Amino acid sequence: MDSQTAEFLEYVQAGGQVETGDWMPDEYRSRLIKFIEMHANSELMGVLPERDWILRAPTLQRKLALTAKIQDEVGHAQLIYRVIEDLGKPRSACLDDLVSGKAKFHNVFHYPTHTWGDVGVIAWLVDAAAIVSQKALLKCSYAPYARIMKKICWEESFHILHGRDVILTLVTGTDDQFGLVQEALDRWWEPLMHFHGNPIPADEDPMVVWRIKSQANEEARQQFLDGYVPQIRELGLEVPDRALRKDEDTGTWLYTEPDWEKLREVVTGHGPASAERLAFRRLSREHVAWVERVVLAEAA
Amino acid sequence: MVFEVFRRERKGQPFQHAGAIDAPDERFAEIYAREQYGRRQESVALWLVPREAVNEIDEFPDEFEMKYRRVDGYSIKARLHEARERAGTLDMAPGGDAAA
Numbered sequence: 001m002d003s004q005t006a007e008f009l010e011y012v013q014a015g016g017q018v019e020t021g022d023w024m025p026d027e028y029r030s031r032l033i034k035f036i037e038m039h040a041n042s043e044l045m046g047v048l049p050e051r052d053w054i055l056r057a058p059t060l061q062r063k064l065a066l067t068a069k070i071q072d073e074v075g076h077a078q079l080i081y082r083v084i085e086d087l088g089k090p091r092s093a094c095l096d097d098l099v100s101g102k103a104k105f106h107n108v109f110h111y112p113t114h115t116w117g118d119v120g121v122i123a124w125l126v127d128a129a130a131i132v133s134q135k136a137l138l139k140c141s142y143a144p145y146a147r148i149m150k151k152i153c154w155e156e157s158f159h160i161l162h163g164r165d166v167i168l169t170l171v172t173g174t175d176d177q178f179g180l181v182q183e184a185l186d187r188w189w190e191p192l193m194h195f196h197g198n199p200i201p202a203d204e205d206p207m208v209v210w211r212i213k214s215q216a217n218e219e220a221r222q223q224f225l226d227g228y229v230p231q232i233r234e235l236g237l238e239v240p241d242r243a244l245r246k247d248e249d250t251g252t253w254l255y256t257e258p259d260w261e262k263l264r265e266v267v268t269g270h271g272p273a274s275a276e277r278l279a280f281r282r283l284s285r286e287h288v289a290w291v292e293r294v295v296l297a298e299a300a
Numbered sequence: 301m302v303f304e305v306f307r308r309e310r311k312g313q314p315f316q317h318a319g320a321i322d323a324p325d326e327r328f329a330e331i332y333a334r335e336q337y338g339r340r341q342e343s344v345a346l347w348l349v350p351r352e353a354v355n356e357i358d359e360f361p362d363e364f365e366m367k368y369r370r371v372d373g374y375s376i377k378a379r380l381h382e383a384r385e386r387a388g389t390l391d392m393a394p395g396g397d398a399a400a
Contacts, residue, residue: 075336082302082320091322148319155340299324 012141012211019143020086028210032142033087035212040080041098042106047073048277049113049122058116065162069123072155079148086144099282101269106130108191110271117180120170121188123163125228129195131156132224133213141211171235178236185232186240193241193255194263196220225253303329304354306347307337315347 001009005025018024024032047070054070057063081091097103108126113119134153140146170177202208202216215223226246232239243256265271269278302322306315318337323329329348337343367373384390 071335071339078321078332078336079319082322085322086320147317151319295324295328299328 009210013209015139015211016141017143017146018141029087031206031210032145032212033084033089035207036080036084036087036142036145037089037094037097038104038106040077040084040094041103042109043073043077043080044098045105045109045277045281048280049109049111049273050119052113053116053119056116057119062166066119069159069162072159076152076155079152080145083142083145083148095285099278099285101278104267104269107194107263107266107271108188109277110266110269110274111187111191112273112276114187115180115184116166117170117182117184118187120163120166120181121184123159124167125163125185125188125192125232126195127156127159127163128228129192129224131160132220132227133196136213136215136220139211139214167235171237181235182237185237189240190258190262191266192224193221193258194260194266196224198260198263222253225255229253301325301329302351303333303348304351305333305337306349307343308345309343311344315345318343318346320351321348 004023005027008023008025008028012018012028018028050066050070050073054063054066057066081094084094085091094103098105108122108129113122131153134149134156137149138146138153140149167181170181197217199218199221200216202219205213205216207213208216225244229239229244229246241256243254246253266274269275301324302320304320305318307318308315321329321332321336323332326348333346333348337346381390384392
C-alpha cells in the first residue's frame, strides 16, 4: 500500500468523510461503486414483488399505500444511481449490468410472493432488516451516500409502519388471515436470516475496513433480532427456528446456522424468482426505451 | 443535465443541499424535483441549480496565521487566573480555582 493510500485509510478509519471530488484510492472507488450499485439495484428490483400486488391489494387504501411505497423505492433507486454516476459509472451501464446478471441485488428480492401475508411480512420485516443496514450507512465514509441515506431512512420508516398495519390487521382477523401471516413468516425467515450476510469479522470485511459500512454483518443481524423477535412473538406468531433464543448472560441471540452456500447461490442469480424478475426488468427496459429516446430528442 | 437541489424545510429556515437529480431539461428537472423532494410536504421551497452554475471555492489559505480572527487566538484562562491571583480574588471566582 502506498503512503497516500495508507493516509486515506487512516483518515476514513478515524471517522473522516470523503466527497465526490476528493482523491480516493482506486480500490475504495471500485468497492464503493459495487456496494452502492447493489443497493440501487435492490431498490429497483425490490418493487417487482410488490408491483404484483397493486391489482390484488385488498382495499383501495392498501392499494394507494402500496403504490406510494413502490414510488418511494423507485425514488431511492434514482437517488442512489445518481451517487454512482458521480463516482464515474453511468446509470445506463448499471442497468445493463443488472439485466445481464453481472451485477447483484439483495437476496430477499429473488423470492416469489404467494399471498397478501407475504406483502405484509416484506413491508414489515424485510424493510426492518433493511433499515438496520441503512441506518448504519448514515455513518458511511463516503459523504454523498451517507447524506441521501437520511431521506431514505425517513421514507423507510413509513414502510415499516405500513407493513405493521397490514400485519396487525391480519393477525386480528380470522384464523385464516392469521395463518397467512404465519405461513409467510415461515417462508421469509430463512431469507431474513441471510439478509445481513455471513458473519465475517469486522476487521476482515473490506467494506468495514474502508468504513463504507460501519458495522459488521453479525452485529446488524443481532440488532434486527433484538428489535423484532419480541415484536413477532408478542403477536402470537412463531419464529420457525427452535434454536432461536437470547443468551441472557451474553445478550446475544443464538440461532440455527443459516445455509450460507444457499445465500451465495441466491444472490448470484439462482434464487427461485431470479430469472423471472430479471426477464421482467429486461422487458420493461425494452418497453420504455422509446420514452428515453423521445425525451432526450426533445431536450436536445 | 445534473441539477443540484436545495430545499427549505420550513419557513424561516435556510435552504440546504438535498441532493442532485439528472434531467434532460429544466421542465423535467422541476417535475423530478417535486416528486423526489416535495411529495410528502417535506419542503416549502426548492432551488434547482444547474451543476455548471455552481462556483465552488474550497481552499482557504491562511499564510499569515491570522489567529486573532479566531477564538483559538485568545488564551484567556491562564491570564485570568494570574489576574485573580494578583487581586487576591481566587476564592470569589465562579468555580473558584477550577477556572485555571
